[in-house]
Amino acid sequence: xxxxxIGGRVVHRGAGLAGCQVLAAxxxxxxxxxxxxxxxxGAWELTVPGDRELLAVARCRGAAIGLAAGTPADDDLQLDVxxxxxxxxxxxxxxxxxxARPIVQLxxxxxxxxxxxxxxxxxxxxxxxxxxxxxxxxxxxRTLVRALQPGNxxxxxxxxxxxxARAQDMPADLRLETVRATAAGRELPAARGGYTFGLDGxxxxxxxxxxxx
Numbered sequence: 233x234x235x236x237x238i239g240g241r242v243v244h245r246g247a248g249l250a251g252c253q254v255l256a257a258x259x260x261x262x263x264x265x266x267x268x269x270x271x272x273x274g275a276w277e278l279t280v281p282g283d284r285e286l287l288a289v290a291r292c293r294g295a296a297i298g299l300a301a302g303t304p305a306d307d308d309l310q311l312d313v314x315x316x317x318x319x320x321x322x323x324x325x326x327x328x329x330x331x332a333r334p335i336v337q338l339x340x341x342x343x344x345x346x347x348x349x350x351x352x353x354x355x356x357x358x359x360x361x362x363x364x365x366x367x368x369x370x371x372x373x374r375t376l377v378r379a380l381q382p383g384n385x386x387x388x389x390x391x392x393x394x395x396x397a398r399a400q401d402m403p404a405d406l407r408l409e410t411v412r413a414t415a416a417g418r419e420l421p422a423a424r425g426g427y428t429f430g431l432d433g434x435x436x437x438x439x440x441x442x443x444x445x
Contacts, residue, residue: 238288239277240309241270244296244379248274249313252292256280256304257353259287264358277307289353293367297338298381299350314345316379318434323374323389325441327408334408334441336376336389339365341428343383380431387413388426389439412440 238256242249254276256266265286266278280286290300290311300311323334342348355363369376371389391408413420413427415437420427429437 234282235279236282237277237279237307238286238304238309239275239307240288240302240304240311241274242276242290242292242300242311242313243274244292244313244316248272249290249292249294249296250274251294252276252290253358254278254311255289255291255353255356255358257287257289257356258284259349260285262352262356264353264356267358280304287353289350291354291363291366293369296379297367298340299343299346299354299366301346301350301353314381316381317431319378319380319431320434320436321371321376321378321387321389322436322438323371323376323441324438325408327443328374328391328441329406332391332393332406332408334371334389334391336367336369336371336439337365337387337426338367338369338378338380339386340381341384341386343381344432346381346383382431384428384430386423386426386428387437387439389441391441408441408443410439411442414438 242252252270255264256278266280268276270276288304296313298313300313302309354366389410393406420429
């Protein structure tokens with residue numbers, strides 16, 4: 233089987249974006265044939281089958297969260313995340329201890345200016361492992377700030393801590409989930425264990441965590 237090399241850069245606001253997962257996807261077969269991660273400056277390169285029409289898809293989960301895609305013809309394909317808006321997530325709850333590090337999950341339901349068919353590659357199996365939400369971010373503080381592509385999004389947060397039974401000084405069992413979400417003083421609609429919101433400009437979302445028991 234013949235092979236070819238494809239590559240390029242993932243960029244956001246004119247700068248290279250490191251840490252994005254780039255997939256070589258075969259839309260006709262519905263499979264990912266190769267994957268890699270962008271390095272310094274957003275550069276990526278893959279060796280792929282030479283006889284397939286492929287789509288290069290960047291899944292970005294760092295400072296900028298979103299998707300970028302293009303048809304690779306050579307080793308100079310620029311995948312641009314494009315316009316983003318600042319999302320601030322504030323975590324609160326009377327049961328949330330200072331030491332807890334909640335995990336915030338984000339998943340686009342629709343991205344403005346992007347074909348909805350692109351969303352299938354968020355959860356497409358890579359090396360036989362299916363993906364979950366586009367981003368799972370551990371919040372080191374009670375406020376988390378990220379740049380997201382405009383569109384409709386799903387969000388949830390939670391804490392699950394099961395201490396080692398051998399360590400007697402570890403904190404007690406703790407399981408918290410999101411029980412309320414607001415933005416601009418309005419309740420967000422609940423959906424599939426989380427909440428949905430539209431993003432067309434800078435936004436602050438407040439998530440209230442409480443015991444799931």
